[in-house]
Amino acid sequence: MRLHRNLVFAVVDGLREIFNEGKYADKVVRNLLKRDKRWGSRDRSFVAETLYEIVRWKRLYSEIAEVGAPYSRENAFRLFAVWATLRGITLPDWKQIEPTPTRRIKGKFDELIKIRKYRESIPDWLDALGEKELGAKWDKEIAALNIQAPVVLRANTLKITRDKLRSVLEDQEVDTEFIKGYPDALQLTERMNVFSSKAFTDGFFEVQDASSQLVAQFLDVKPGQRVVDTCAGAGGKSLHIAALMENKGQIIAMDIYENKLKELKRRTRRAGAHNIETRVIESTKDIKKLHGKADRVLIDAPCSGLGVLRRNPDAKWKLQPEFLDQIRETQRTILNDYSKIVKAGGKLVYATCSILPSENEQQVKNFLASEAGQEFNFIKDKKVLSHVSGYDGFYMALLEKKA
Template sequence: MRLHRNLVFAVIDGLHEIFNEEEYADKIVQKLLKRDKRWGARDRSFIAETVYEIVRWKRLYAEIAEVKEPYSRENLWRIFAVWATLRGITLPDWKQIAPTPTRRIKGKFDELSKIRKYRESIPDWLDTLGETELKGKWEKEIAALNKQAPVVLRANTLVGDKKKVRSLLEDELIDTEFIKTYPDALQLTERANVFSTQAFKNGFFEVQDASSQLVAAFLDVKPGQRVVDTCAGAGGKSLHLAALMENKGQIISMDIYGNKLKELKRRARRAKAHNIETRVIESSKDIKKLIGKADRVLIDAPCSGLGVLRRNPDAKWKLQPEFLDTIRQTQKEILSSYSRMVKPGGKLVYATCSVLPSENEKQVKNFLQSEAGEHFSFVSDKKILSHESGFDGFYMALLTKKE
C-alpha cells in the first residue's frame, strides 16, 4: 500500500482531536471525510478505518511507540508509524516520520501481546472489572469486542420484507445475506455506504445491529396497543415497534433530549411510521400523566455501552469507574419511575447494550425486591455476549405487571 500525504495528515489531525481534545471518534471521522471533495470511496475508507483502528489499539500502539498522553504531533506520528509497520506498510521518506525500528516494533508487539490489558488495549480498571463481573468469559468477550462490527440492516416491513430489500440492494451492486433466526435482518457481505442508496432513501431499511433487533420483538407488542419507548433517543427501536405493530395503535417515544426526538421524527417520515408521537421529558409530570396507562413499556436504559465497543472504540478511553457508579444509580431510578406507566396485566422490558451483570441482571433483581417492583413478576431474560453471537453485547429482561 502506498501512503498519500493528504490522507495521512487527515488521520493525524483526527487522532489529535479524539485523543487530546476528547472529541467523539464518529463525529471527527464524519468531519474528516468532508475535508476534500476529490477523495473517492477508497480514500474515505482509508481515513475512517485507520482512525478507528488506531483509536481501538491506542494503548498497545502507544506502549510500543513509547509515548504518553497528552500526545504531541510527533507522538501521533510515532503511533501511526507503529500501526503502519505492524501492517507491513512501507513508510515513506517524510520529515514527519522518524527512522522506524521495524524489528524492535514487531518484537515489542509479540512481547506485549502476552499481557491481556495490552493485547486487548484496555485500561487496567476495565480489565479488572470485566474479569470480576464476567469471570471466565471476559477473555473471549473483550477479544470479540475489539473486532470490527459487521454492517447489519433491518428490513422495514411497513414498506417491504427482507427479500425485497436484498433485491433492491443487488440492483445497486450491494450484496447482503440473511441471518438465521433474525426474521428481518440482512448482513452486508462487504462494507458499503448504504445511506446513499435509493432503497435507504425510500425507507426500505434501517441500519441496526442484529442484537438490537431482538429488543422490540421481546416486548411482545400487538397492533392497536399503547406502547411507551421511554429512552427512545433517535428512535431505532421505536421504528421497529411501529413495524411490528403494523402502524396500528400508539407509540409514545420519550427522551430527555429534544434534538434526538427531532431526528426520530425525520426517520419516522422516511420509514412511513405514522403511529409515533414524540414527547420530551422535562419533569416528573411527563411521567405522571402516563401512570398505569401503557400496555407495554420499553426502558432501553442509558448504560456503559460496553456491549457496543466495536462500534465506539473511543468509549473505553472516555469511560471512567465513577461514571459506572453514576449510571447504575440512574438505571435504578429510571426503572423505579418509568415502570409505573405499565397498566395492570401489561409488560415491561428493561434493556441495555452492556455486558455487565451489575447493569443488567442485578438491576432487575434489585428492582423486583423494591417497593416499586413488588407489583411485577419476572418472565424471562436474554444475555447476549458478543463472542457467542457474533453481534453486539446486549441484555433484555421481560417483566409483567400483576393484575
C-alpha cells in the same frame, strides 16, 4: 500499499482531536471526510477505518511507540508508524515519520500481546472489572469487542419484505446475506456507505445491529396497543416497534434530549411510521401523566455501552469508574419511576447495551425486591455476548405487571 500524504495527515489530525480534545470519533470522522471533495470511496474508507483502528488499539500502540498524552503531532505520527509497520506497510520517506525501527516494533508487539490489558488495549480498571463481573468469559468477550462490527440492516416491513429488500439492494450493487434467527435482518457482505443508496432514501431499511433488533421483538407488542419507549433517543427501536405493530395503535417515544427526538421525526417520515408521537421529558410530571396507561413499556436504559465497544472504540478511553456508579444509580431510578407507566396485565422490557451483570441481572433483581417491583412478575431475560453471537453485547429482561 502506497500512502498518500493528505490522507495520513487527516488521520493524524483526527487522532489528536480524539485523544487530546476528547471529541467523539464518529463526529471527528464525519468532519474529516468533508476535508477534500476529491477523495474517492477508497480514500474515505482509509481515513475512517485507519482512525478507528488506531483509536481501538491506542494503549497497545502507545506502549510500543513509547508515547502518551497529550499526543503531539510527532507522537501521533509514531502511532501511525506502529499501525503501518504491524500491517507490513512500507513507510514513505517523510520528515514527519522518523526512520522506523521495524524489528523493535514487532518485538515489543510479540512481548506485549502476552498480557491481556495490552493485547486487548484496555485500561487497567476496566480489565479488572470485566474479570470480576464475567469471570472466565471476559477473555473471549473483550477480544470479540475489539473486532470491527459488521454492518447489519433491518428491513422496514412497513414498506418492504426482507427478501424483496435483498433483491432491491442487489440491483443497486449492494450484496447482503440473511442472518439465521433474525427475521428482519440483512448483513452486508462488504462494508460500504449504504446511506447514499436509493433503498435507504426510500425508507426500505434502517442500519441496526442484529442484537439491537432483538429488543422490540422481546417486548411482544401487538397491533393496536399503546406502547411507551421511555428512553427513545433517535428512535431505532421505536421504528422497529412501529413496523411490528403494522402502524396500528400508538407509540409514545420519550427522551430528555429534544434534538434526538427531532432526528426520530425525520426518520419516521422516511420510514412511513405514522403511529409514533414524540414527547420531551421535561419533568417528572411528564411521566406521572402516563402512570398505568401503557400496554407495553420499553426502558432501553442509559448504560456503560460496553456491549458496543466494537463500533465505539473511543468509549474505552472516555469511560471512568465513577461514571459506572452514577449510571447504575440512574438505571435504578428510571426502572423504579418508569415502570409505573405499565398498566395491570401489561409488560415491561428493561434493556441495556452493556455486558455487566451489575447493570443488568442485578438491577432487575434489585427492582423486583423493591416496593415498585412487588407489582411485577419476572417472565424471562436474555443476555447476548459478542463472543457467542458475533454481534453487539446486549441484555433484556421481560417483566409483567400483575393483573
